[in-house]
Amino acid sequence: MSDKATYVRRLGDNAxxxxxxxSEWCGKxxxxxxxxxxxxxxxxxxxxxxLWLAYAAELEGAGRSEDQLAFLRDAHQFSNLLLVEQPNGNxxxxxxxxxxxxxxxxxxxxxxxxxxxxxxxxIALKSIKEVTYHVxxxxxxxxxxxxxTELSRRMVQQAVDQLWxxxxxxxxxxxxxxxxxxxxAAPATEMIRTxxxxxxxxxxxxxxxxTPPADAWMQSGGKQGKHTEHLGYxxxxxxxxxxxxxxxxx
Amino acid sequence: xxxxWPLWEVFIRSQxxxxxxxxxxxxxxxxxxxxxxxxxxxxxxxxxxxxxxVRAADIVSSSPGDKGALFEPANNKVYRHPTFFPMPEExxxx
Numbered sequence: 001m002s003d004k005a006t007y008v009r010r011l012g013d014n015a016x017x018x019x020x021x022x023s024e025w026c027g028k029x030x031x032x033x034x035x036x037x038x039x040x041x042x043x044x045x046x047x048x049x050x051l052w053l054a055y056a057a058e059l060e061g062a063g064r065s066e067d068q069l070a071f072l073r074d075a076h077q078f079s080n081l082l083l084v085e086q087p088n089g090n091x092x093x094x095x096x097x098x099x100x101x102x103x104x105x106x107x108x109x110x111x112x113x114x115x116x117x118x119x120x121x122x123i124a125l126k127s128i129k130e131v132t133y134h135v136x137x138x139x140x141x142x143x144x145x146x147x148x149t150e151l152s153r154r155m156v157q158q159a160v161d162q163l164w165x166x167x168x169x170x171x172x173x174x175x176x177x178x179x180x181x182x183x184x185a186a187p188a189t190e191m192i193r194t195x196x197x198x199x200x201x202x203x204x205x206x207x208x209x210x211t212p213p214a215d216a217w218m219q220s221g222g223k224q225g226k227h228t229e230h231l232g233y234x235x236x237x238x239x240x241x242x243x244x245x246x247x248x249x250x
Numbered sequence: 251x252x253x254x255w256p257l258w259e260v261f262i263r264s265q266x267x268x269x270x271x272x273x274x275x276x277x278x279x280x281x282x283x284x285x286x287x288x289x290x291x292x293x294x295x296x297x298x299x300x301x302x303x304v305r306a307a308d309i310v311s312s313s314p315g316d317k318g319a320l321f322e323p324a325n326n327k328v329y330r331h332p333t334f335f336p337m338p339e340e341x342x343x344x
Contacts, residue, residue, distance in 0.1 A: 031255070031277065032276070032277070032291075033276050033277060033278065033287035033290065033291055036287075036290045036291045037286070037287065037290040037291075040290050040294065133289070137286055140282070140283070140286070144279075144283075
């Protein structure tokens with residue numbers, strides 16, 4: 001598989017898996033308005049996942065469709081970041097996961113909009129409109145909850161501390177990343193990391209929360225298909241229909 | 251929640267609309283979040299819409315009992331309704 005196919009498929013996998021996670025909140029959000037907002041974000045992400053996966057399938061050139069990529073791969077063939085497959089937990093866990101992801105997503109897409117690949121530019125520009133709202137919303141909620149009651153503050157801080165070890169992978173760089181940087185198709189991960197850290201520290205500061213040390217130990221492996229125990233369960237649910245009734249469509 | 255999250259009325263100007271229309275209500279702790287929630291609940295975030303949110307408590311409404319006093323006088327003065335004027339063809343949709 002080409003480096004570009006790998007890179008684009010990873011973007012699709014991130015959006016797909018996080019969208020699936022957010023969908024689990026449907027009808028269970030803490031307030032009607034939040035329920036709607038979360039499922040809206042899930043729908044935005046599934047739309048983005050489709051665009052990336054359709055392009056990845058083309059680049060792969062093996063005759064697979066976006067649907068086959070989504071529903072007929074096993075956990076070790078998924079290349080999403082470990083962050084997005086983490087369970088929803090409580091509402092603070094979900095929001096912090098979203099906040100970390102949105103900030104990364106936003107800065108990355110802004111750079112991908114300058115890619116040497118016109119298809120990547122097109123998808124990035126379409127996605128930025130939605131993600132600009134996502135990042136604003138999750139940052140706003142982190143501040144509200146962090147700077148809220150004693151209980152809400154404690155819960156958000158706990159979520160920050162627990163999910164922190166999955167943030168290093170957002171900026172890990174392997175052969176596929178480097179090849180994309182070489183041809184001007186994607187930004188260097190270090191640049192995104194700088195922007196991300198600044199944003200996260202600013203928002204957490206405003207929320208009266210502690211930012212864990214930037215040089216803390218980080219867990220990685222998702223991009224290489226080595227996942228936490230959570231992804232298998234998520235896929236079992238997401239892929240059940242296609243596995244039980246191969247080729248089913250409506 | 252109702253204690254901390256008051257009720258807001260939402261008015262939206264759609265992309266091709268000239269005026270804000272009342273579309274419904276929602277709960278939110280303050281105006282900023284009411285706007286965010288309105289985007290999610292009522293617009294699906296179409297570009298180019300305007301949203302107004304107003305605390306329901308700030309809206310003063312006519313009471314149903316006043317209906318007669320407020321609207322009847324106009325209804326029984328037929329000369330007040332501009333329906334008897336011949337309009338030139340060129341003027342559409344007036």
